[in-house]
Amino acid sequence: MTVGGSAQAGGPLRGVTVVDLTTMVMGPYCTQIMADMGAAVVKIEPPEGDATRYISAGPAPDMSGVFVNVNRGKRSVVLDLRTDAGREAIAALIARADVFIHSMRAKAIAKLGLGYDDVAALNPAIVYTNCYGYSRRGPDGDRPAYDDTIQAECGLPAVQQQLTGRADYVGTIMADKIAGLTALYATMMALFHRERTGQGQEVEVAMFETMASFMLVEHANGAMFDPPLGPAVYPRTVAPNRRPYATSDGQIAALIYNDKHWNAFIDAVGPPWASEQFATLAQRARQIDTVYGLLAQTIKGRSTQEWLTLFRELEIPAAPLNTPGALFDDPHLNAVGLFETVDTPNGPVRFPGVPTWLSQTPGRVAGPAPELGAHTAAVLAELGLGQEPA
Incomplete structure (x- = not known):
């Protein structure tokens, strides 16, 4: 019953x-x-x-x-x-x-x-x-x-x-x-x-x-091993430059991370700082805060909508900054x-x-x-x- x-x-x-x-x-x-x-x-x-x-x-x-x-x-x-x-x-x-x-x-x-x-x-x-x-x-x-x-x-x-x-x-x-x-x-x-x-x-x-x-899913990192191979922190998530990017008229979130996304971005935008030292994910991971800073310099040169359009064409994960209240009107969530x-x-x-x-x-x-x-x-x-x- x-x-x-x-x-x-x-x-x-x-x-x-x-x-x-x-x-x-x-x-x-x-x-x-x-x-x-x-x-x-x-x-x-x-x-x-x-x-x-x-x-x-x-x-x-x-x-x-x-x-x-x-x-x-x-x-x-x-x-x-x-x-x-x-x-x-x-x-x-x-x-x-x-x-x-x-x-x-x-x-x-x-x-x-x-x-x-x-x-x-x-x-x-x-x-x-x-x-x-x-x-x-x-x-x-x-x-x-x-x-x-x-x-x-x-x-x-x-x-x-x-x-x-x-x-x-x-x-x-x-x-x-x-x-x-x-x-x-x-x-x-x-x-x-x-x-x-x-x-x-x-x-x-x-x-x-x-x-x-x-918390330790990613932050255990090198501290999991015996002997430890590094501190209990995942560097990418605590990089000081990891934040939404300022655009010419607002802000945008984007993660240009794996090699496919990185190469597509470099080919489409051609930033002057692009070089072999950032060619692979492993290289970028070792200097991730520098990478975030360089991307920030480039992204501030165009509008939010321009970047959203480009990132979607390149299939790079990107999104505008919403407030919780805006979720009630989100077209995808309502669809x-x-x-x-x-x-x-x-x-x-x-x-x-x-x-x-x-x-x-x-x-x-x-x-x-x-x-x-x-x-x-x-x-x-x-x-x-x-x-x-x-």
């Missing part, structure tokens, strides 16, 4: 029920994607609601844009898990669910009697996903964490300092979102294992470990149907929708975000519980 309402038809996770005890962005972003892909997601909220309801602009005081986006298509059930009635209700939900996911620290979830052993005793086949700041298997396991602190600890501001001369956070909550995507794929792999074997299991996804792994408008009690909402495409089981925006506690009575009735827990 699927508890929490019928999921949107056709998605690959249709029939999967998720008990979602996450807040803020990491966990809710994971479960938002699951809802868009057909899962029935029951969002358990305390009486005051998820704090993300109140952190940004929205059509109602408890319906901020961030909350509305990452909690779309879910059902909100208000439970006080410190009460017997609240514990009874969540136990009944767990018994019928496929996935239980939370974002509480290990001590806090254990205090509620909802650690993995407790939940598996109710439903041995459940996939139980922990979303932590730090793995509980290490000495920092019970430390609190937010995106800013994880960005700092994984080295992201230090890399920005090498690039710009100032230690800055990246202007998006990168750690939260990447960890949310990691929680999604880890949960899906556990569900795939259960599909083959019938065996549930515990999954742990920590922001710090996730971002450390993410592929990224945005979906959904009617909600507070008016229509134009959601940035599902960025992936599946030919047989496509996802779509699962529906509006729930008002606080909007589905408490209905879900409890589905569980056979006659009254709303206090």
